[in-house]
Amino acid sequence: MNPLSAPRIFRFAPSPNGLLHLGHAYSAFLNHDLARAVGGRFLVRLEDIDRARCTPALEARLLADLEWLGLSPDAPPRRQSAHFADYDAALSGFREAGLVYPAFMTRGEVKAFAALHEEREGAPWPRDPDGAPLYPGLDRYLSPAERRARIADSQPFAWRLDMAAALARIEGPLSFTETGNGAEDEVLAEPALWGDVVLARKDLPTSYHLSVTVDDALQGVSDVVRGCDLLPSTSVHRLLQALLGLPAPRYHHHELILDEDGRKLSKSGNAGAVRALGEAGLTPADIRRMVGLSA
Ligand code: GLU
DSSP states (O other): OOTTTSOOEEEEOOOSSSOOBHHHHHHHHHHHHHHHHTTOEEEEEEOOOOTTTOOHHHHHHHHHHHHHTTOOOSSOOEEGGGOHHHHHHHHHHHHHTTOEEEEOOOHHHHHHHHHHHHHHHSSOOOBOTTSOBOOOOGGGGOOHHHHHHHHHTTOOOEEEEOHHHHHHTSOSOOEEEEOTTSSOEEEEOOGGGGOSOEEEOTTSSOOHHHHHHHHHHHTTOOEEEEEGGGTTHHHHHHHHHHHHTOOOOEEEEEOOOBOTTSOBGGGSTTTTBHHHHHHTTOOHHHHHHHTTOOO
């Protein structure tokens, strides 16, 4: 098909690990409205790789809430948990290219390492854009024999991207198109700010960054519309796209709907849960107005 005539594809990609809140509803409405405005398709992807926190009951509830809001997707929802093989294929490619390595240091150990450094040096240890201490990269220098011995000893490990090696594969700076400010801005990707990111967690054959990048490409997503808390992560996604030879969608990072204390609504229990608002007598049109959209 001529790519110029292909319909644009939008996706709302919640994690079914809690209730659908006003913040999610805003994101879903935006995706849906933008798709409809350009004659595009509206997809729903269930980001349920965390099998402990994502339950079938929460998933059913989320889909029912979306339907109640009038946001039925144009295709059956894609469940990430059904596609681990796709992520594993991408990870294998990185392994064969020597771009990932097994890292045995846990997040807790990274935190302790950073705290010790700060105490000893009296200077801050670098943090990633989410504020977590950067992984110091120690496991990058383990010998192949030491790695094999630890794996044979069943020591848990994550696969981390060797950021320096990955960047060395890329020609020139990477950027992405961002429309969140109303104009088409070309934003410089800065993946190095994240250090050696985890591409597969110790308990999973993937991670948020890897699955989201692979799925957006597999689903032909042309437009990623999501909260601005994920804007810094886009740098990692852009790098993974370049390494995997995948196209880059356009990005639109929207403002978050916050509760009275300025916290993301999805983090604050029942407040703002769409279902509770419906049970209290509000209509989907009321919910649209509550998040600042015309009914
Ligand atoms: N699953 C992510 C979340 O619920 C969103 C990921 C995305 O839109 O790229 O925050």
